[in-house]
Amino acid sequence: MENFIELDINTSKNYKIKIGRGLLNNISLFLKKYRDNCNIVLITDDIVNSLYVDKVVENLSKNGFNPHRFIIENGEKSKNLNTVTDILNFLADNNINRNDIILAIGGGVVGDISGFVASIYLRGIDYIQVPTTFLSSIDSSVGGKTGVNLDKGKNLVGSFNHPLEVICDVDTFKTLDKEIFSEGVAEAIKYGILFDKALFNRLATSELHQKSHDLEEIISTCVNLKAKIVQSDEFDKGNRQLLNLGHTIAHSIEKNSNFTIHHGIAVAIGTAIITKASEVKSIGQKGIYNKVKNCLLENNLPIEIEYTTEDIYKYIKYDKKVSGDFINLIVPIDIGYCKLYKLNLNEVYDFIKVGR
Secondary structure: OOOOEEEEEOOOOOEEEEEEOOOHHHHHHHHOOOOOOOEEEEEEEHHHHHHHHHHHHHHHHHOOOEEEEEEEOOOHHHOOHHHHHHHHHHHHHOOOOOOOEEEEEEOHHHHHHHHHHHHHHHHOOEEEEEEOOHHHHHOOOOOOEEEEEEOOEEEEEEEEOOOOEEEEEHHHHHHOOHHHHHHHHHHHHHHHHHHOHHHHHHHHHOOOOOOOOOHHHHHHHHHHHHHHHHHHOOOOOOHHHHHHOOHHHHHHHHHHOOOOOOHHHHHHHHHHHHHHHHHHOOOOOOOHHHHHHHHHHHOOOOOOOOOOHHHHHOOHHHOOOEEOOEEEEEEEEEOOEEEEEEEEHHHHHHHHHHOO
């Protein structure tokens, strides 16, 4: 195992994030810091299971742990209350108790479901996030948001539940399809637009890919940026909402596609639309749309979608950020600076339209 980067997240529950290569091969070393000889419930999806989980189970078994495996179907369609019920029954059938640990090995769907299940089973048991996608390593595995979808929209049922630890093995990115990896690139670009001009410029001048020499550094930068704002607004009452740049439109795009358009791809489109609208309405600086557009295109990310303004708008009212007749959209002012922009829901239609 090579050296790894270790970051501290200081919230109501403090934990560490480890970023490196070969970490999965030695996962028992990390778990023994918390427990010995307990049950470990590995929640994963069918794709990740076929790639990595056999080795993890073998490593756990050789080091005194008792592994159990629950496999869900890959994709957003599994992120629902039926899956949650199935996992809860599996935990009960295997006599899992509060001394045991859930190990979430997969992307954001696996992490969100696992964290939510961990928060409600026996009123709470410990879990560890092991993100296997670039997107989940810099987004959903950090910050404690967990949950599942309802028919009306994304993430409408959930809880804040921080993990014991996050273990990010960058070697798992090697097996990702290019489009799946690029979902994480869209989120990294988001962080640059929000907070970090240098990060944005790095991504705007050279495509980021699985073999990029500075991948671990970029993950560390993104996690630190997210940690800073989470620590200042842990329960999403104020500036943490900035992290939803592009997401209100993105969630509607995902819903319109029946989740065949992946989250990060939808975020790229949503970010492009909201940035264009910001400039057209003279909220953002002149020229910001071209900067964002060119950065997205440099990384082979889309900026347009075939759905009509009506298609996108119809799901906006179900967004969890809606409060009464208003919603906070996050609009870019300049690279490295965005703000919350309160709009009446009736005004959102026009905002989307001018950004198309």
